[in-house]
Amino acid sequence: MDERGDPQVGKYLVMIYDDEAKWAADDGSVMEQNHKNHQAFAETNGSALRGGGQLDGSETATSIRSDGNGGYVVTDGTFAETKEVMGGYYIIEAADLDEALAIAKQVPSPMGGVEVRPLVNGG
């Protein structure tokens, strides 16, 4: 709410971080339930969702860094080596961080958790 009377709304990126080793150990039942949970999440929070998707495994990732001389170094793998890797994301719209966190808490992430980051200038 600023002086023009516009409600202040901002966009937030909700990144889902998973331990891929745990997914590898799943017999498929958690995966199946997870898909249903994401559908339910999307239905419940449809009005706040501005996008989202599931990423393929980190073994499919390719990283590119500038070599500082106008060229590029292309490497196999994710940008940073971590146990938990980003496996999916949502872009949500919320009036403030509390609202964004309330939505992000509902994001199914059975093999890890989520990180919430605001987009600059409300996206």
Add this chain to the structure above:
Amino acid sequence: MADPIAQAVAEAHSTEWASVLAATARVAADLDLAEDCVQDAYAKALVHWREQGVPKKPGAWLTTVATRRALEHRRRDDVARRKLPLLIPDEQASDGVFPDDRLRLVFTCCHPALAQEAQIALTLRLVCGLSSAEIAKAFLVKEATMQARITRAKHKISRSGIAYRIPLLADLPERIDAVLDVVHLVYTAGHTAADGDELTRPDLARRGLDLARMMRLLVPESSEAAGLLALLVLTDSRQAARVDDDGRLVLMEDQDRSRWDEELITEGLELVPEALANAGRFGVMAAIAAVHAETKRWEDTDWQEILGLYDLLLARWPSPVVALNRVVALSYVDGPEAALHQLQDDPALATYPYLASTRAELLRRTGRDAEAQAAYEEALAFTSNAVEAEFLQRRITRGG
């Protein structure tokens, strides 16, 4: 301070700062701007009050001056600011409900999305009105470090959209707990200084008490707010007896209980029944402090009762420090030998001087003086507080 006007301004600073800043922040929609405006209002007060006399309601005067300036700024800078994220004010005022602005301020400072050390720094700065230099001194960090911590926290508030508002009802208990934890840590840091020549940092302890009283006033329905206030006043009631006339540490067993503050004890004891209504963490801790407060002589302490309360604490809120305190209570029920068996070398307490000093006391009581001596020396190595160090040195010299 002989100057009555300067005194009136200083008084208004310590009693009204939180209210003035909280109201100004709502209008300014920007914490930095609000702080500037409030500081400016206090500077103006020094001049105006000298000319026109101290107003009947200094807080209202300061709020009017500060919010007017904030509005002028916002009008002037509106175009420039339009693209910048603003502190998001809530809409609750439009429901006809006008919660105290100080609640908005304290909930914003203690938002769980901020690191706890940032919550503490922001609370002391924005709610208590301490300078970065004062906060840095209290927590033994460089002023530049503290300034950077506060700036980073303010950035997170504005950029991530932490709202300047009372939390949603569903989040309220958790959010109140976060505030109370910060208040407790402020008091604790003042009650026994981590470093330095004095046992306590009285100013910090007083701020902790003030904050606890404020929370009790602002969330009267919270039994934990009652519990924290009870715990702090009961703990504080023993303040004068903790050191002797020469400034040396006196353990509770040797304290002159006639020096305990009756007024604070009465205030604390009256809060305890309400504090225990939901058997929250601070409520139980207050109940332990109440057992001591109600006991006229150390020998009459009801350790069975205290042990039971520690058992409850440990079961619901386990922590290495609570476990250690429980062992002390146990030593007075089942004896020091039994307590020594239960004393665990928790790695979390590896450099915690009270683990070694507790072991030393227990060893001394079982007559194992040589081992006690070594444990006192270990405790001494981890103690940076001169008054505590002097106490441990005395124990060592005495030969356990």
